[in-house]
Amino acid sequence: MKRLFVFILLSIPLLLFLFTCKDNTKEDTLFLYDTIVNIKINGESEDLKEIEKILELYDKLSDNYKEHKDVNNIYSINKKRTLECSYELIELLNYSLEMKEKTQGYFNPLIGKVAFLYKELINEERTYNQEFIDEVNSELDKMNNSSITIEDNLVTINGEADIDLGAIAKGFALKKVKEYLDNKGIKNYLINAGSSSIIMGEKSNNEYYKVGLKNYTDRVFLMKNKSLGTSSIFEQSIMIDGKLFSHIINPFTGLPSNIYDTIYLIGDDPALIDAFTTALFSLDLDEIKRITSKYNLDYVIYKDNIKVASSSEGDTYD
Amino acid sequence: MINFLKKYLKEIILIGSICLVSLTLLLIFKGKSEDVNATIYVKTDEGTKILEVIDLSKVTNSYEKEIVINGKTVKLEIKHNAIRVIDAPCKHKDCINQGWTSNKNKPIICLDLGYTIVISRADDADVVV
Numbered sequence: 001m002k003r004l005f006v007f008i009l010l011s012i013p014l015l016l017f018l019f020t021c022k023d024n025t026k027e028d029t030l031f032l033y034d035t036i037v038n039i040k041i042n043g044e045s046e047d048l049k050e051i052e053k054i055l056e057l058y059d060k061l062s063d064n065y066k067e068h069k070d071v072n073n074i075y076s077i078n079k080k081r082t083l084e085c086s087y088e089l090i091e092l093l094n095y096s097l098e099m100k101e102k103t104q105g106y107f108n109p110l111i112g113k114v115a116f117l118y119k120e121l122i123n124e125e126r127t128y129n130q131e132f133i134d135e136v137n138s139e140l141d142k143m144n145n146s147s148i149t150i151e152d153n154l155v156t157i158n159g160e161a162d163i164d165l166g167a168i169a170k171g172f173a174l175k176k177v178k179e180y181l182d183n184k185g186i187k188n189y190l191i192n193a194g195s196s197s198i199i200m201g202e203k204s205n206n207e208y209y210k211v212g213l214k215n216y217t218d219r220v221f222l223m224k225n226k227s228l229g230t231s232s233i234f235e236q237s238i239m240i241d242g243k244l245f246s247h248i249i250n251p252f253t254g255l256p257s258n259i260y261d262t263i264y265l266i267g268d269d270p271a272l273i274d275a276f277t278t279a280l281f282s283l284d285l286d287e288i289k290r291i292t293s294k295y296n297l298d299y300v301i302y303k304d305n306i307k308v309a310s311s312s313e314g315d316t317y318d
Numbered sequence: 319m320i321n322f323l324k325k326y327l328k329e330i331i332l333i334g335s336i337c338l339v340s341l342t343l344l345l346i347f348k349g350k351s352e353d354v355n356a357t358i359y360v361k362t363d364e365g366t367k368i369l370e371v372i373d374l375s376k377v378t379n380s381y382e383k384e385i386v387i388n389g390k391t392v393k394l395e396i397k398h399n400a401i402r403v404i405d406a407p408c409k410h411k412d413c414i415n416q417g418w419t420s421n422k423n424k425p426i427i428c429l430d431l432g433y434t435i436v437i438s439r440a441d442d443a444d445v446v447v
Contacts, residue, residue: 203444
């Protein structure tokens with residue numbers, strides 16, 4: 001009895017010590033897609049490396065500002081107009097054309113030159129004046145008279161527009177990461193690509209992740225096994241005549257949008273969500289409700305610090 | 319009671335020592351989670367690299383520090399659990415305008431020079447969007 005008593009008492013501190021030992025969480029931070037990507041998984045070092053490889057690959061493929069010596073990318077296609085491309089880039093481009101259809105043109109992969117003009121405006125290298133508006137309209141015409149054709153592994157831009165996949169690249173890369181994690185059976189993960197595209201499994205013990213909203217601090221989402229996309233007027237915004245506009249350009253009007261302040265989309269497919277957080281920013285609420293219902297997406301929308309619409313009353317998504 | 323203590327004195331001392339060691343280890347691990355670090359990441363041709371990690375929790379008096387990023391000098395001000403950029407040769411000075419950060423979900427980002435400063439600490443939200 002005495003020995004049993006001593007054994008139990010000795011086990012308590014040992015158990016305490018074991019409890020405080022680190023779990024198998026692997027973390028890393030990368031500088032990709034012109035933002036920070038945080039990776040946290042409960043897995044092996046090889047899994048972390050593989051995820052980083054996937055994210056780095058799609059960052060290079062979608063880069064439309066510089067060439068990379070080891071891969072043909074969007075910059076190369078824009079420069080050469082016809083180019084043989086890898087399977088992964090062809091897949092990404094085909095997806096962009098598919099999303100153009102699904103968003104009824106509110107996401108357009110050929111918006112490159114229009115987007116470039118607005119980037120100059122955001123960086124204060126240009127002024128918003130009639131000359132700027134005329135140039136935007138001219139590039140819009142070129143975009144509407146351009147197309148992308150893909151035959152086998154040959155990509156051709158027909159017309160004068162440039163490709164820009166900034167609106168879907170992160171989401172598509174995260175989709176590939178999610179496929180890897182699902183195949184490996186890794187359930188505990190949180191990957192945050194610049195706060196605008198996030199995928200998450202579940203925390204240990206089947207718990208929910210707590211997602212804070214930096215502009216709406218009275219609210220918290222509880223989420224697991226979901227993807228989250230965010231578009232916000234507060235990120236890379238443009239000031240025109242004293243009003244704030246988002247960097248998201250309506251491909252039909254060539255104008256930046258300010259119907260909403262922030263749109264949060266929640267669903268299962270991060271690539272779909274990434275494309276739609278761009279597209280929906282230019283649509284009215286009825287259209288948003290129709291589209292999100294069709295594609296089984298949850299949404300929360302803010303304007304002037306007020307929640308103007310949400311797909312459900314609660315803030316729990318799983 | 320005194321007889322009990324006398325009889326099992328060795329066992330009590332042994333168990334007490336083990337509990338003390340375990341408690342110390344518990345405090346060490348718990349203490350580590352309260353550390354606030356500023357990690358400076360730099361984008362290089364070979365990928366993202368960590369330039370430096372600064373333990374902000376150990377700072378008692380604020381001080382200034384210069385770091386060299388891709389050949390350019392950036393000046394930081396560091397105080398207890400917070401950091402900011404006070405001078406940088408970048409075009410838009412976004413890093414300076416961001417001011418102090420002490421929150422893991424509000425990193426300082428400079429796309430011009432290709433660096434970011436990320437705070438790591440225990441926090442309420444797992445992620446902030």
